[in-house]
Amino acid sequence: MTGFEITGASAADMEMIRAWADEEGWNPGDTDRFAFAVADPEGFLVGRLDGEPAACISAVRYGAGFGFIGFYIAxxxxxxxGYGIRLWQAGMERLDGRLVGLDGVVDQQDNYRKSGFRSAWNNVRHEGVPQGAALDAAGTDGADGVEIVDAATLPFRQLAAYDRRFFPASRDAFLSAWTGLPGRTALAAVRGGRIEGLGVIRPCSSASRIGPLYAATPGVAAALLRRLAEHAPGGEVAVDVPDVNRAATALFTGLGLVPTFEAARMYTGPAPELDLAGLYGVTSLELG
Structure with missing residues (x-):
């Protein structure tokens, strides 16, 4: 390991990490790195061998008790x-004492289990152009009286409180950046002054990614999806859908979206209590 050094990621490194993830076929968002850096500026590590970048990982701290591993690439x-495992150890040391989550690709899940992670559910990426007729039908289920508005018009504390139903720790700085970065659209579904859904779409190398997608009913999810897809070039979208939400899987399958990628949501301890029935699409496979 002579000549191998682990350092925090620079701004240039963050763009490099995004490019590496793109080469792996993960289709990261074009501007995700700006929100990621806000979440935890010290949570991104790069391993270099004699100055040459060799591997990366993110080990992001949320609050006092939760952390998330992502971008594990050699x-x-x-x-x-052995360079990747050195970086893995450094990332896990940074999250020592916390409940840690990750989204593990299929060929790495056995290795994660050896490190104490256990599967909670699978996030299955559904991708394609939503079919108009099916979208019309889905939008009639439980969406009556719901207004779709620009999320930026709502009090941020209301958005942050709603997000906490679906994520195990507060992440206000990240959420503010994630919903407000240029080039992306954040929409909320509101009924009687109460938020019943939230969705964000962002440009990517290929299909535009939607995440998070929260909704009280399949109809609310479909209503949000319809409006969000208007901002996707060619209408092609991708959503990482928790397979434990069967209504979500049925919705996206019925809209003609097809599974293209799968990762297991795994934790080092008991899975946190989340509103899985309302979780139609996770925010990010890299940061949870």
């Missing part, structure tokens, strides 16, 4: 030489 030329 460059192909450096795999099998």
């Amino acid at each position: 460059r192909p030329a450096f795999r099998g030489r």
